[in-house]
Amino acid sequence: MDEGRPGALPLDPAKGGALRTRSVSLGPGVEEYSAGLLGRNRAMLARAITLVESRKPEHAAMAAALINHLLPHTGRAIRVGLTGVPGAGKSALIEALGSWLTARGHRVAVLSIDPSSTRSGGSLLGDKTRMTRLSADPNAFIRPSPSGLVLGGTARTTRETMLLCEAAGYDVVLIETVGVGQSEVAVADMTDFLLVLMLAGAGDELQGIKRGLLERADMIAITKADGDNIAACRRAATQYGFAMHLLREPGEPEPPVVTCSAVEGTGLDRIWQIITERQAERESSGALAERRARQNTVWMWSLVDQHIRAKLMAGHAAGEIERQVHAGRLSPVSAADRIIGALGLP
Secondary structure: OOOOOOOOOOEEHHHOOEEOOOOOOOOOOHHHHHHHHHOOOHHHHHHHHHHHHOOOHHHHHHHHHHHHHHHHHOOOOEEEEEEEOOOOOHHHHHHHHHHHHHOOOOOEEEEEEEOOOOOOOOOOOOHHHHOHHHHOOOOEEEEEEEOOOOOOOOOOOHHHHHHHHHHOOOOEEEEEOOOOOOOOOHHHHOOOEEEEEEOOOOOOHHHHHOOOOHHHOOEEEEOOOOHHHHHHHHHHHHHHHHHHHHHOOOOOOOOOEEEOEOOOOEOHHHHHHHHHHHHHHHHHHOHHHHHHHHHHHHHHHHHHHHHHHHHHHHOHHHHHHHHHHHOOOOOHHHHHHHHHHHOOOO
16 A cells, blocks of 8 residues: 555545645655655655645745656666556556566556546546555555646656656556547657557447557557457457558557456466567667657656746736636637737747
8 A cells, every 4th residue: 555645635525526635745855755765665755746746836846856866766667558448447457467567576656547527626546446456565556646637648747756656666667547548649758668458349449540549559458358258359459450550650560469358367478578578679779768868858848838838827917818718808819829929929
């Protein structure tokens, strides 16, 4: 369990189970946080993640200092993103794969992104309760985080949280996305390997030829391949294999398509073999270093976008312009020009 989590937010029954916001104390200094993480203190890791998730300016400055301080101790983990349609069994597969890995000496961190309510902004953060076996594993750390209405299936601070887990000695980081469909590709810009989970017989086989999520996939796993569903999963695997052949450019490696079962534990060894072999290939060729360097650039610009928007929304002018658009007195195009003009840009 993630003991000592000061960031665990209580449910507010008055808002239908939405999360109630609670202030976060600044707590120990950067040196204490750093020593705790490098000493593999799970409670301190949970507190550090709460710090980076805070939106208070003083916490943001401290979180940035902590990340910079810990950077030399990061980058040694295999970063795997897991996404797929709702109902594909992401949590079940993560628990099965995570337990399989810890039994073989790995330390596994699971970052589970839950959708946030568009009404209240709250999130149930229920994925951890579905991973009871992995939650009790001393070599695993599970941290559910709200998406905060960030598009792309990840949360605002997923990258920072991943680095904190790496500094705390976790050599495998599994990022479970919200699971919203074809547009969920942001996780590919922060991981080494993207595993896409699909269901057999759900009407998705013909969707496989669409550009988007699947063309970013490093592997496709047809889940729930057990019992009477095995034959259907094998047929789906053949169909997805053909779709991936059409999606790939000439000379690009085609992502393998496998079947697996979280219930029976089948296919897990094959999944991990493919991940580690691809990781070794990219590391030896220099592609892994280039991929992570490119991801850091994407991260930088996403932070720029977030900060500019936050600064604009904090100003009186932006709020007034927004009210005029809402009232129909100003077109969105003219309003956007005014807001950009407030930055001193043409």
